[in-house]
Amino acid sequence: MLVPLHGFVQGDTVGLLVLVHDTDTIAQLARVLVDAAAVRVLPAPGARVYRGGSELDPALTVAGAGLSALERIDLIPEWPAADRPADSGTEAGG
Amino acid sequence: MLKREDWLPLARKLDWEFSYVSEHDVFPEPVSGSPWLEHSAWQGWDEPYRTSYREYVQTQHQKESRWSAVREVIGRVEDARKLDRGWLSAVKLHSATFALAEFAAVVGNLRAARFGRDSAWRIAATYGALDELRHTQIPLLLLHDLVRWDAQFDWTHKFFHTNNWVAIAARHLVDELLLTADPIEFAVATHFVFETGFTNLQFVGLSALARDVGDRVVELMLQSIQTDEARHAQIGNPVLDTLMRHDPVRAQRLVDKWFWRSWLFFAVVTGFAMDYLTPLEHRRQSFKEFVEEWILAQFKEQLLQHGLELPWYWPTFLRSLDYYHHMVYASAYTYRASVWFDCVLPGPAERAWLAAKYPASFAEFDPIWRCVAERQRQAGPKVEWYTHGTTPVTFCDLCQLVLCGGTPRENTARTVVRDGRRYIFCSDPCQWIFESEPERYAAHESVVGRILAGKAPANLLELLRQYFGLHQDMWGKDAARGEYPWLAVGEAGAGAGAAPGGEPPC
Numbered sequence: 180m181l182v183p184l185h186g187f188v189q190g191d192t193v194g195l196l197v198l199v200h201d202t203d204t205i206a207q208l209a210r211v212l213v214d215a216a217a218v219r220v221l222p223a224p225g226a227r228v229y230r231g232g233s234e235l236d237p238a239l240t241v242a243g244a245g246l247s248a249l250e251r252i253d254l255i256p257e258w259p260a261a262d263r264p265a266d267s268g269t270e271a272g273g
Numbered sequence: 274m275l276k277r278e279d280w281l282p283l284a285r286k287l288d289w290e291f292s293y294v295s296e297h298d299v300f301p302e303p304v305s306g307s308p309w310l311e312h313s314a315w316q317g318w319d320e321p322y323r324t325s326y327r328e329y330v331q332t333q334h335q336k337e338s339r340w341s342a343v344r345e346v347i348g349r350v351e352d353a354r355k356l357d358r359g360w361l362s363a364v365k366l367h368s369a370t371f372a373l374a375e376f377a378a379v380v381g382n383l384r385a386a387r388f389g390r391d392s393a394w395r396i397a398a399t400y401g402a403l404d405e406l407r408h409t410q411i412p413l414l415l416l417h418d419l420v421r422w423d424a425q426f427d428w429t430h431k432f433f434h435t436n437n438w439v440a441i442a443a444r445h446l447v448d449e450l451l452l453t454a455d456p457i458e459f460a461v462a463t464h465f466v467f468e469t470g471f472t473n474l475q476f477v478g479l480s481a482l483a484r485d486v487g488d489r490v491v492e493l494m495l496q497s498i499q500t501d502e503a504r505h506a507q508i509g510n511p512v513l514d515t516l517m518r519h520d521p522v523r524a525q526r527l528v529d530k531w532f533w534r535s536w537l538f539f540a541v542v543t544g545f546a547m548d549y550l551t552p553l554e555h556r557r558q559s560f561k562e563f564v565e566e567w568i569l570a571q572f573k574e575q576l577l578q579h580g581l582e583l584p585w586y587w588p589t590f591l592r593s594l595d596y597y598h599h600m601v602y603a604s605a606y607t608y609r610a611s612v613w614f615d616c617v618l619p620g621p622a623e624r625a626w627l628a629a630k631y632p633a634s635f636a637e638f639d640p641i642w643r644c645v646a647e648r649q650r651q652a653g654p655k656v657e658w659y660t661h662g663t664t665p666v667t668f669c670d671l672c673q674l675v676l677c678g679g680t681p682r683e684n685t686a687r688t689v690v691r692d693g694r695r696y697i698f699c700s701d702p703c704q705w706i707f708e709s710e711p712e713r714y715a716a717h718e719s720v721v722g723r724i725l726a727g728k729a730p731a732n733l734l735e736l737l738r739q740y741f742g743l744h745q746d747m748w749g750k751d752a753a754r755g756e757y758p759w760l761a762v763g764e765a766g767a768g769a770g771a772a773p774g775g776e777p778p779c
Contacts, residue, residue: 183725185667185676185697187684192641193604194667194676194686194697196721198731215664218607218648219641249695249721251688 182241183248184208188216189255201242205235212254223256281325285393288312305388306457308520315515318391320507329400333407333501340411340497348415348490350422358615358752360486360555363546365425365614367479368412369432370443370542375408377451381463385456385508394508398456401464401505408498415494424747428613435742436729438720439612442673445717446534457512461524462531465509470532470572471539472502478563479546485555510579517580526709528576529584533702536590537597537672544598545605548630549616550752553623559630561594586702593678593700595634599627600677603641607662609749610737617752618642618649618660620759637681646760654756663733668719670696671703678703691715 186197195215199208209226228235230252235244246252291299302309324332353361382405385398416429432440433447450462480495516524540560547560558566576583584590606616619627619642628635645660652659666675669686678699679685687704688697691711698704707714723729729740737743 183721185686185688187676187686189683190637190640190681191684192600192638192677192681194684195662196665196667196724215662218660218662219603219644221640221644247695248725249688249697251686251697 182246184246185249185251186212186215187251187253188212188220189253190220191216192219194251199241201240201246203241204237205239205241205244206237208241208252209237209254212252213256216254220256223258225257227255227257229253229255277325281323284325285323285396286316287392288316300388300390304384304455305390306455306459307523308516310390310515310519312390314519315390315394318394318511318515320393320397320511322397322504322507323393324397324400324504329403333403336497336500337407340493343493344415344490348418350419352490353419353422356488357486357552359550359552359617360482360488361423362614362616362749362752363479363482363550364416364488364491365428366545366550366612367475367542368416368426369428369613370439370538372409372412372416372429373433374443374447374451375405377447378402378405378463379409381451381454381459382505385459389456389460394456394460394512397505397508401508404501404505408501411494411498415490425613425615425749427747431742432613437611437613437741437743438668438673438675441720442668443538445673446538449713450531450534457516458527460509460512461516461527462535463509464506465513466528466531467535468502468506469509469575470568471535472499472506475539475543476502477567478543478558481557482546482551482555485557486551513579521580524579525581528581529586529702530706530709532584533586533590533706534672536593537674540593540598541601541674545602548598548627549602549619549623553626556626559627560598561630564594584702586700586705589701595631596680597677599631599634599638600679600681601675603638603645604666604675604677605749607645607660608666609751610657610661610743611733611741612749613743613747615750615752618646618755618757620646620757622759634680641681649751649755649757650760652755655754657750657755660751660755665721665724665731665733665736667697667721669699669703670717670719671698671707671714673717673719674699 180201181198182201184197184199186195188195195212197208197211197215199211205228209228212228213222213226228237230244230246230250235252296312297309300309379402382398382402386395386402389395389398412429416426419426433444450467451459454462476495476499480492480499483489483492483495513524543563544560547556547558547563573583602616605612606618609616617623624635624639624642628639648660668674669676669678676684676686676697676699685700686697688695689704689708690696692715694715696707698707718726718728720729723740724731724736730736737748
């Protein structure tokens with residue numbers, strides 16, 4: 180089943196409508212969001228996904244994480260310390 | 274013959290006591306507005322212009338003659354061709370969002386011309402309706418001549434009749450503000466907040482820019498309209514005074530609600546024009562500086578004079594001065610095919626200017642523009658898609674604009690579940706406005722709701738073509754088609770210097 184989510188990438192300017200399958204993993208969801216924002220936000224080597232301030236396990240599925248339609252999720256890009264942009268924080272949004 | 278001062282007061286104050294019907298029947302509360310008060314509460318209503326109809330017609334005739342003469346001489350396609358493409362985009366954005374909104378304001382003024390509670394108010398509203406009809410016709414006439422040269426100008430008339438996302442947002446605002454508000458809310462929202470607070474910002478600011486870029490016709494058009502606005506905006510003050518005496522809580526709520534709704538709209542239309550679409554050499558002030566001069570220094574004073582407090586979200590508003598229109602513009606640039614005007618990619622010189630004007634915030638936007646610019650450099654001229662998003666964006670369930678609240682570091686969107694439906698809002702004030710009158714807003718479907726309900730395509734290209742009413746010839750593109758001299762020489766060669774914050778190369 181497709182699950183529409185409001186996705187926000189830290190460093191980006193706008194919310195994105197991402198459609199994922201409930202069987203997709205959080206890691207796959209992260210990749211979808213990174214690609215969707217890549218025009219404005221340089222894709223980072225890693226990323227963490229949050230819902231309501233709580234980090235989601237990348238190995239969980241969308242259904243397993245309990246995500247439902249039109250929830251807000253946040254993605255925080257992770258850079259190696261040497262490459263980290265000055266403005267990128269590490270705390271969860273939302 | 275009677276002198277003007279002998280007959281005008283009588284002509285303006287033609288109220289009488291009803292004998293066959295009650296005052297309630299003549300002025301029912303649902304269409305006359307709340308709180309419902311006896312006429313005695315309104316009979317001191319006055320405004321400073323006190324124009325007679327004869328004077329109104331004479332003045333308007335002079336304005337029309339002056340503007341028409343200039344238009345006939347320099348309002349042709351060959352004159353428009355000489356203007357900067359970015360500036361023309363500002364004209365397209367402004368004219369599309371305002372021409373038919375002014376027509377909706379005719380309806381709001383006519384409602385007050387019938388149901389306003391004092392005859393002087395009704396007379397002033399009648400002039401207001403005639404003003405707004407003129408403000409509809411002027412841009413339609415001027416820009417229609419340019420359609421055969423550039424189809425994007427057709428959106429001056431077409432915009433409000435489409436399901437373009439900006440049009441959905443604009444209708445959500447205009448339908449409530451101008452078409453459905455009762456005369457009391459209309460006077461506070463439109464005349465006091467929208468016109469007194471923001472129209473100056475819009476028309477004075479843009480007409481000054483028009484002069485600087487050499488667009489004499491648009492300069493005079495905006496000036497001519499602004500003088501009308503300055504007169505009929507005066508309707509707001511005496512209505513607000515009476516409302517403050519009888520229901521100050523409602524007065525404050527209306528001001529708080531409409532200041533925020535107006536602000537978002539103006540930040541997009543005027544913020545884009547002042548900080549991005551006007552060529553750098555013609556910018557004299559940043560959008561923020563202009564807001565500080567016209568709103569923070571002037572409108573704020575008027576609020577306090579009326580005994581009102583600053584809107585409860587004032588700190589949020591002040592913070593948004595540094596962020597909101599930058600958030601929306603970066604989003605719009607990378608979804609420019611979803612709008613009807615071209616967008617300018619800010620180069621190193623423009624970004625240096627923005628960094629100087631917005632020291633508190635622009636460091637968060639610079640990496641975004643560097644990323645977009647690098648992709649444009651890699652793609653080369655005339656390639657649009659590599660700097661364009663393909664995933665649909667999401668929209669606020671109150672203002673219907675894209676979710677661009679807050680900062681790149683922390684977007685302020687929040688979700689709320691109500692009656693089994695999940696809503697999302699871009700900001701605290703939008704959530705507050707919605708939750709203050711949920712029955713008014715809950716049934717409206719955003720673009721996302723329409724996509725999920727199968728009423729609009731989820732595929733972005735099909736969404737643009739089938740639902741937004743755009744096609745490749747008229748949708749927004751990069752204003753220079755990616756041919757910027759600074760892209761060819763690279764950022765360092767163009768004087769950009771080191772990347773702020775030392776961010777990795779895109």
